Amino acid sequence: MTISDNDPRPPYLQLAEVLRREIREKRLKPGERLPSIRKLSAEYGIASQTVQNALRELRMEGLVVSQQGRAFFVRSDEGPPEGGETVSLIDRIAEVEAQMRDLRSRVAELEANAKVEGTPRS
Numbered sequence: 001m002t003i004s005d006n007d008p009r010p011p012y013l014q015l016a017e018v019l020r021r022e023i024r025e026k027r028l029k030p031g032e033r034l035p036s037i038r039k040l041s042a043e044y045g046i047a048s049q050t051v052q053n054a055l056r057e058l059r060m061e062g063l064v065v066s067q068q069g070r071a072f073f074v075r076s077d078e079g080p081p082e083g084g085e086t087v088s089l090i091d092r093i094a095e096v097e098a099q100m101r102d103l104r105s106r107v108a109e110l111e112a113n114a115k116v117e118g119t120p121r122s
Contacts, residue, residue, distance in 0.1 A: 003044050011046050012053035018044075019054065023063050023074050034064065034072040056095065068094055 003011045022028045035043070040051045055072050058064045064072045 003046055010050075011044075012050045012057065015040070015044055015046065015051060015054035016057040019058055020061070020063060023058075028074050030074050031076040032074050034074065036071065059095075066094065 003014050007014055009017075019028070019034070028034065034040075034055070037048050037051045037055070040046075040054075041048045044051075055064060055066070059066060059072070063075060065075055066072045
C-alpha cells in the first residue's frame, strides 16, 4: 500500500494503518525490529516527522515499543487486551522528553536565525 493524496486521512494515519496490518497479519513478527524512520520515510515518500507520528500512534495502541535512541520493535506479546489501549508511564515520559528535545532544538534554531538576521527577540 502507498500513501495516497486522495485518502482523506493524514499520511501518518495511513502509514500507521499499513504497519498495523503488517503486525496483525504477522508480516512483522513479535519482537521484530521495524524498519528505521529514515527507511520508512524514503519508502513511503513522507517526512520523517510523519513516520514518527505514525509510530507514536502504534506505540499508544500498544502494538510497538521503542528503545530510546535505538529503534521500534513489534511487541513480543499479543498487545493490549481486547478493546483496551495501554501506554506505559515510561513510554509516555519518553514521548514527552522527545517532544521537549524537539522543541528545544527548534527554539535554538529560531534564536540562531534571529541573531544572524539581526532581528532582536523579546
